[in-house]
Amino acid sequence: MAALLECARLLGELDDPPAVALAVVDLEELGKIGSGALARDRAYVRDLDAVICLESVGTFTDRPGSQRLGGLGLVFGNVARHARAHRYRGDFALAVCRTSSLGRARSLATAGRALTPALPILPARDPRPDGRRGWAVTALFPLLAHLDRSDHAPFWNRGVPALMLTTTASFRNPRYHRDSDRPEEIDYPRLTAVAVAVAAAACSPPSPVR
Numbered sequence: 001m002a003a004l005l006e007c008a009r010l011l012g013e014l015d016d017p018p019a020v021a022l023a024v025v026d027l028e029e030l031g032k033i034g035s036g037a038l039a040r041d042r043a044y045v046r047d048l049d050a051v052i053c054l055e056s057v058g059t060f061t062d063r064p065g066s067q068r069l070g071g072l073g074l075v076f077g078n079v080a081r082h083a084r085a086h087r088y089r090g091d092f093a094l095a096v097c098r099t100s101s102l103g104r105a106r107s108l109a110t111a112g113r114a115l116t117p118a119l120p121i122l123p124a125r126d127p128r129p130d131g132r133r134g135w136a137v138t139a140l141f142p143l144l145a146h147l148d149r150s151d152h153a154p155f156w157n158r159g160v161p162a163l164m165l166t167t168t169a170s171f172r173n174p175r176y177h178r179d180s181d182r183p184e185e186i187d188y189p190r191l192t193a194v195a196v197a198v199a200a201a202a203c204s205p206p207s208p209v210r
Contacts (some may be wrong), residue, residue, distance in 0.1 A: 007198050040116075050104045051162065054198070056167055056168070057191060065088050067088045072168070079122055082122055090172035093121045096147055097099060104207075107201040126144065
């Protein structure tokens with residue numbers, strides 16, 4: 001929420017802000033009810049170029065060994081290589097995308113590199129296509145269903161380009177969904193950097209996909 005509000009502030013101060021819709025949805029963990037309603041709203045999605053879903057974007061740590069990969073390392077080779085090269089530090093964000101939204105993920109990565117200090121944002125391309133064909137692939141490879149566990153998934157299922165920007169939640173934060181996950185555990189400077197990168201990407205055309 002804080003990152004979304006900061007994006008709104010940054011974009012609202014521009015002389016010529018881009019045409020961006022900022023949405024707050026609820027009941028994600030009860031079946032993505034809010035995002036599902038938006039994705040089914042034909043008038044809402046008709047002119048959408050892409051959706052950027054902010055999911056658990058406040059946890060960063062420079063401690064070696066703080067980042068676990070689990071199945072992420074099996075699906076995304078670039079993420080596994082980055083983690084190994086940086087001694088498994090939880091110091092990056094992940095842009096989980098599909099081919100349709102890979103250009104937006106790359107724009108986020110470019111925006112992150114331009115910050116001082118730089119914020120590593122790693123595009124992680126889900127191999128499934130959007131829409132019904134993606135459902136079929138998921139039935140064959142159920143492990144990929146774990147990539148659907150946020151509010152970007154209803155848009156994927158409706159064929160709308162979308163991505164999930166995340167700091168991987170329980171793969172990095174041992175206090176995730178516990179009473180001990182307190183506000184002081186948030187890395188506020190890098191949370192701010194996430195908001196700046198998202199706002200910058202919203203103002204930029206998607207990077208080309210080759």
